[in-house]
Amino acid sequence: MGAQLHLNVNILNAGVFGGSWRHPENPPLSSWTPEHYVRVARAAEAARLDAVFLADGPVLEGNLEHRPGNSIEPSVNLAHLSAVTERIGLVATLSSSYNDAAEIAHRLLGLDEVSGGRFGWNVVTTAGAAAARNFGRTAEPAHAARYGRAADVVSAVVRAWDDAGTSPQERPVVVQAGGSTDGLELAGRFGEVIFSASQTLEEGVAFRAAVRATAQRHGRRPDDVVVLPGVSTVIGSTHEEAARRRALHDELLPWPYATARLSGQLGLDVAAYDPDEPVPLDLLPEPDDAGGSQTFYRLVLGVVQREHPTFRELVRHLGGGSGHRIVVGTPQDVADDLERWFRAGAADGFNVMPDVLPSGFDAFAEQVVPILRDRGLFRHDYTGSTLRDHLGLPARPLPLTDRPLAATW
Amino acid sequence: MPGPVPAFVELPPVAAADVPAVLAAVAHATRAGLAGVVLRDAPVAGPPASPRGVDPSVLAGRLAATPGIGVVVAASSGGHAPYNLARRVASLARLTGGSAGLLLRDGGVDAVTRAAGGAADPASAFAEYADLLRALWASFPHDALVGDVRGGRLADTARLAPARFEGRTYRVAGALNVPLDPAERPVLLADAHAAVVADAVVVRGATDPAGDGPARLVAVDAGAARAVADAVAAAAGDAVLLTTSGGAGAHVDLLERVVPALLEAGAVAAVDATTTLRERLAARALAGARP
Numbered sequence: 001m002g003a004q005l006h007l008n009v010n011i012l013n014a015g016v017f018g019g020s021w022r023h024p025e026n027p028p029l030s031s032w033t034p035e036h037y038v039r040v041a042r043a044a045e046a047a048r049l050d051a052v053f054l055a056d057g058p059v060l061e062g063n064l065e066h067r068p069g070n071s072i073e074p075s076v077n078l079a080h081l082s083a084v085t086e087r088i089g090l091v092a093t094l095s096s097s098y099n100d101a102a103e104i105a106h107r108l109l110g111l112d113e114v115s116g117g118r119f120g121w122n123v124v125t126t127a128g129a130a131a132a133r134n135f136g137r138t139a140e141p142a143h144a145a146r147y148g149r150a151a152d153v154v155s156a157v158v159r160a161w162d163d164a165g166t167s168p169q170e171r172p173v174v175v176q177a178g179g180s181t182d183g184l185e186l187a188g189r190f191g192e193v194i195f196s197a198s199q200t201l202e203e204g205v206a207f208r209a210a211v212r213a214t215a216q217r218h219g220r221r222p223d224d225v226v227v228l229p230g231v232s233t234v235i236g237s238t239h240e241e242a243a244r245r246r247a248l249h250d251e252l253l254p255w256p257y258a259t260a261r262l263s264g265q266l267g268l269d270v271a272a273y274d275p276d277e278p279v280p281l282d283l284l285p286e287p288d289d290a291g292g293s294q295t296f297y298r299l300v301l302g303v304v305q306r307e308h309p310t311f312r313e314l315v316r317h318l319g320g321g322s323g324h325r326i327v328v329g330t331p332q333d334v335a336d337d338l339e340r341w342f343r344a345g346a347a348d349g350f351n352v353m354p355d356v357l358p359s360g361f362d363a364f365a366e367q368v369v370p371i372l373r374d375r376g377l378f379r380h381d382y383t384g385s386t387l388r389d390h391l392g393l394p395a396r397p398l399p400l401t402d403r404p405l406a407a408t409w
Numbered sequence: 410m411p412g413p414v415p416a417f418v419e420l421p422p423v424a425a426a427d428v429p430a431v432l433a434a435v436a437h438a439t440r441a442g443l444a445g446v447v448l449r450d451a452p453v454a455g456p457p458a459s460p461r462g463v464d465p466s467v468l469a470g471r472l473a474a475t476p477g478i479g480v481v482v483a484a485s486s487g488g489h490a491p492y493n494l495a496r497r498v499a500s501l502a503r504l505t506g507g508s509a510g511l512l513l514r515d516g517g518v519d520a521v522t523r524a525a526g527g528a529a530d531p532a533s534a535f536a537e538y539a540d541l542l543r544a545l546w547a548s549f550p551h552d553a554l555v556g557d558v559r560g561g562r563l564a565d566t567a568r569l570a571p572a573r574f575e576g577r578t579y580r581v582a583g584a585l586n587v588p589l590d591p592a593e594r595p596v597l598l599a600d601a602h603a604a605v606v607a608d609a610v611v612v613r614g615a616t617d618p619a620g621d622g623p624a625r626l627v628a629v630d631a632g633a634a635r636a637v638a639d640a641v642a643a644a645a646g647d648a649v650l651l652t653t654s655g656g657a658g659a660h661v662d663l664l665e666r667v668v669p670a671l672l673e674a675g676a677v678a679a680v681d682a683t684t685t686l687r688e689r690l691a692a693r694a695l696a697g698a699r700p
Contacts, residue, residue, distance in 0.1 A: 061586070065562060066561065076501055407520075
């Protein structure tokens with residue numbers, strides 16, 4: 001843990017909640033426009049954040065009727081943002097399953113070069129059959145196969161970057177976000193920034209310790225790994241105002257969307273159950289037996305085991321959002337919470353996921369960041385120009401695989 | 410005698426060190442009325458980035474911040490899965506407000522498609538790829554986004570047209586996740602001899618066949634011609650594509666000196682910054698000037 005924490009903003013389209021696009025503070029379709037990203041990136045740079053973060057998948061999500069999803073392709077979106085910002089880091093998610101290693105090595109290194117060394121690659125294996133069907137497949141490759149492939153693709157890309165030797169920050173930063181057993185292994189081996197999802201402080205401490213131990217087992221220094229849990233923020237000027245704002249997100253959540261999403265996360269048809277019936281724990285599979293995104297399945301399973309909620313309560317708890325932890329309160333409350341996690345060793349910083357965008361991020365930047373600064377927990381200004389400078393991460397050798405990439409898998 | 414046509418400039422792969430000077434020159438020429446740039450790509454094999462030049466879609470993304478810019482990225486079918494390339498170019502169309510195009514070259518079947526292990530038919534693959542791009546660009550019409558806040562309905566998904574493409578080589582189910590107005594859809598370009606139906610073709614040399622369908626972008630070697638204005642006037646097409654064989658310095662000179670002079674002299678037509686790339690290429694057809 002460094003002396004100061006790191007902050008990214010995750011520009012998760014209209015905001016983290018399923019009904020964020022309906023919130024009266026922002027136009028409902030703004031997240032589909034390039035200007036939306038420019039607006040948030042400039043505000044994040046003005047607040048001296050480490051980076052903007054773009055989630056992604058090469059697929060039109062099935063819930064489009066009820067909420068916006070990823071749209072503008074991240075590498076060109078960041079290329080555009082690199083022209084309208086100067087210092088802030090630029091992190092994009094690209095799939096290791098559905099990209100060619102040589103092609104992304106070239107494209108992403110070019111992005112790093114033209115941005116002056118500000119780029120980080122968030123490696124994802126891309127869950128789901130819908131994405132697989134856009135690339136000549138009928139079903140998603142097995143979880144273990146996707147992660148094996150990811151290790152080989154990351155190795156090929158990092159090797160190409162090292163061989164080229166032209167990155168202004170020596171090498172673009174490798175970011176990883178897996179909560180499964182395979183994901184933790186990948187994160188500990190290659191991840192320099194880890195975007196994690198922990199609901200409780202204890203889970204956060206345990207996850208960060210596990211990632212650091214895995215890194216050490218692979219011959220890396222634990223301090224070369226920056227763990228940034230996702231945190232969804234709902235900020236009000238008083239406790240009452242914050243609580244009302246949180247309740248509004250529940251009201252705005254389109255219910256058909258919420259049940260469909262939970263069905264996917266749990267692997268059972270939620271619409272077939274009474275919303276006020278407790279979630280049947282005995283019907284839920286073990287995490288490593290579940291398909292799809294194991295990170296969020298584990299997270300949801302944890303909530304069910306702890307709280308025995310009804311379906312309706314579970315939907316409200318999760319906020320119909322990404323499944324990341326939600327912090328509701330005054331700017332002081334949010335700053336207190338982040339400081340507690342940081343000092344407890346649950347986080348080296350945070351991937352901030354505002355409730356609505358751009359207005360919810362403005363509240364964070366204008367009201368929470370100054371408090372963190374006053375406490376000596378966050379920078380007043382950039383001291384360098386690259387993403388590695390911001391993160392305090394040297395470009396040390398990574399334990400790459402030496403398997404040749406399989407032509408078919 | 411037809412009037413002057415819009416001008417494009419072709420740029421070979423740009424090394425990272427040359428990017429600031431070249432992009433500044435592109436911005437300068439764009440302010441003067443240049444219709445757009447065609448960004449060539451480097452072969453997939455070889456070392457990444459600098460020596461091979463920065464990826465054209467990355468350059469185009471940076472150029473999208475230039476008001477009035479038109480960008481055409483060159484890419485090989487062999488270098489990119491069709492969904493990925495369709496999406497990046499569609500994203501450039503969004504970033505530029507409808508001024509993006511793709512110059513597609515037949516380079517065989519890409520590694521991601523091959524990795525899925527399905528059948529492939531080299532004879533029909535390239536035509537399939539072009540058909541698939543067009544299907545994907547039409548798959549998510551922007552007016553499907555209804556944004557009904559009160560009713561909680563973001564999109565009318567009945568208006569989506571997923572590709573559901575089951576070809577001999579490519580199998581792609583989805584709609585693209587990038588909404589496009591019909592007017593802002595990317596322009597598909599190909600070399601005049603390519604065996605695909607394109608919106609526009611690049612014509613190089615007198616032996617290229619005169620097409621009667623797609624718009625013709627006629628290459629003029631601005632480095633070799635003694636009188637560039639005369640060479641431009643002699644090029645019968647819907648637009649000219651100015652090229653030069655020199656390095657980055659020659660291209661900066663072309664953009665900063667030659668193009669503004671041609672525009673100033675009325676030898677090529679200045680484009681209205683608010684027009685789409687499709688309108689820039691079809692200006693003559695729209696004006697009834699084509700035979």
